[in-house]
Amino acid sequence: MKKKLYIETYGCQMNVADSEVVASVMGERNFEISENQEEADVILVNTCSVRDNAEKRVWGRLRHLNSLKKNNKSLKLGLIGCMAERIGDEMLEDKVVDIVAGPDAYRDLPYLYDKAVEGADAINVELTIDETYDSIIPKRMTEGISGFVSITRGCNNFCTYCIVPYTRGRERSRDPKDILAEVRDMLKNGYKEVTLLGQNVDSYKWMEEGSNKPVRFHHLLEMVAQEDPTLRVRFSTPHPKDIKESVVKMIAKYPNICKHIHLPIQAGNDEVLKRMNRKYTVEWYMNRVEMIRKHIPDCSITTDAFCGFCGETEEQFQGTLDMMKWVHYDTAFMFKYSERPGTYAAKKLEDDVPEEVKGERLTRMIDLQSKLSMESNEKDIGKIVEVLVEGPSKRSADDFCGRCSQNKMVVFPKQDAKVGEYVRVKVLRFTQTTLIGEMVEKIDAPTM
Numbered sequence: 122m123k124k125k126l127y128i129e130t131y132g133c134q135m136n137v138a139d140s141e142v143v144a145s146v147m148g149e150r151n152f153e154i155s156e157n158q159e160e161a162d163v164i165l166v167n168t169c170s171v172r173d174n175a176e177k178r179v180w181g182r183l184r185h186l187n188s189l190k191k192n193n194k195s196l197k198l199g200l201i202g203c204m205a206e207r208i209g210d211e212m213l214e215d216k217v218v219d220i221v222a223g224p225d226a227y228r229d230l231p232y233l234y235d236k237a238v239e240g241a242d243a244i245n246v247e248l249t250i251d252e253t254y255d256s257i258i259p260k261r262m263t264e265g266i267s268g269f270v271s272i273t274r275g276c277n278n279f280c281t282y283c284i285v286p287y288t289r290g291r292e293r294s295r296d297p298k299d300i301l302a303e304v305r306d307m308l309k310n311g312y313k314e315v316t317l318l319g320q321n322v323d324s325y326k327w328m329e330e331g332s333n334k335p336v337r338f339h340h341l342l343e344m345v346a347q348e349d350p351t352l353r354v355r356f357s358t359p360h361p362k363d364i365k366e367s368v369v370k371m372i373a374k375y376p377n378i379c380k381h382i383h384l385p386i387q388a389g390n391d392e393v394l395k396r397m398n399r400k401y402t403v404e405w406y407m408n409r410v411e412m413i414r415k416h417i418p419d420c421s422i423t424t425d426a427f428c429g430f431c432g433e434t435e436e437q438f439q440g441t442l443d444m445m446k447w448v449h450y451d452t453a454f455m456f457k458y459s460e461r462p463g464t465y466a467a468k469k470l471e472d473d474v475p476e477e478v479k480g481e482r483l484t485r486m487i488d489l490q491s492k493l494s495m496e497s498n499e500k501d502i503g504k505i506v507e508v509l510v511e512g513p514s515k516r517s518a519d520d521f522c523g524r525c526s527q528n529k530m531v532v533f534p535k536q537d538a539k540v541g542e543y544v545r546v547k548v549l550r551f552t553q554t555t556l557i558g559e560m561v562e563k564i565d566a567p568t569m
């Protein structure tokens with residue numbers, strides 16, 4: 122009899138990819154994925170520590186999941202991901218969970234489960250310098266169209282506010298052969314889009330034995346793009362200090378590499394950027410944007426930014442708003458600074474921007490971005506965009522939705538289109554988050 126595994130995933134795309142690695146590791150040891158937490162033998166919660174509110178949500182979930190033990194005495198509850206790395210030992214001690222596995226310890230999960238069943242301490246939060254989950258083909262949990270493949274793990278940048286280098290350890294690149302094997306596996310399973318993932322994709326680097334020239338990110342992008350012209354390729358996340366012209370040229374060269382770059386700015390003031398240890402200036406960032414626009418005039422540029430970092434003055438915050446306007450981001454993820462224990466900022470800088478000021482600044486950022494997103498979408502009226510059909514739209518069963526190359530959501534009446542096909546859509550209307558249009562024709566593969 123197979124045991125049943127239920128996985129719940131929070132946080133970034135990397136966690137989504139990791140949950141599929143976990144499903145594969147467990148699948149080889151007699152576990153099958155279950156959609157039903159009530160009948161599970163083990164529930165694993167893959168967690169994020171990037172901000173305090175991400176962790177608070179997980180605490181709430183764990184309380185609920187623990188209550189399932191009343192009717193399911195043999196249920197084991199496991200904490201994996203960044204929170205496991207950060208505070209898993211305490212949570213095991215306090216019996217909030219039965220199993221704890223950090224991001225580099227997923228091969229150990231079946232063993233940790235057995236230990237938990239025996240009633241022993243089941244924890245592995247060792248970080249390694251070389252675990253990349255080679256030779257594990259992730260088990261895709263959805264019959265999807267679009268999926269993730271991680272190309273690097275960990276991060277060496279140590280932005281002063283960020284917990285990731287502590288929870289995910291040092292940066293390492295994966296063998297291109299393993300990456301391509303995963304991409305082929307996705308193609309075989311009907312996937313039409315892959316997003317290559319890394320904390321800083323530009324630092325991807327692989328030395329083939331016997332060769333003296335490394336495989337860099339732009340080479341890898343090309344290898345994946347050439348795998349199949351009907352496979353759309355995306356990636357996340359480049360770092361402004363490292364993004365290279367060679368990468369941007371590669372995006373321009375292949376119609377199946379999407380014309381979208383997510384380029385986290387974080388803040389728009391040199392002093393703040395310096396305190397964040399971002400290693401670029403506003404001027405440098407502007408130069409990168411100009412470089413992108415020179416090669417790909419229709420490239421969408423999106424960002425992450427947060428307000429209220431240690432010592433941020435009103436004037437310095439204005440710099441962030443100014444940059445948002447200057448770049449005219451298509452969309453942005455915006456946050457308030459949240460101090461993370463153990464980081465440089467937590468140890469050495471004062472979290473001195475009052476909560477109300479953080480809140481008020483965040484509102485101003487969100488209001489500005491709403492306007493910018495509206496303007497960006499308005500500009501698309503009358504344009505033809507190429508959409509990968511993902512499924513029925515949320516609002517109406519008569520409509521399909523899918524993303525265009527620029528990563529905007531597009532909604533249009535179904536007609537004879539099918540999920541997984543590429544269609545050209547003429548944009549007629551828009552909202553802040555969606556382009557609305559009409560299908561013009563089907564195409565075999567992306568062309569622009």
Ligand code: 5AD
Pocket residue numbers: 171172282283284385387425426427456457458459460461
């Ligand atoms: N507080 C607020 N936002 C943060 N981010 C990372 N660390 C913090 C923090 N301590 C944001 C950054 C990053 C995104 C994933 O989360 O904008 O790009």
Ligand code: SF4
Pocket residue numbers: 276277278279280283284285286320321360
């Ligand atoms: Fe954090 Fe910087 Fe690494 Fe991004 S690149 S995860 S912001 S340390």
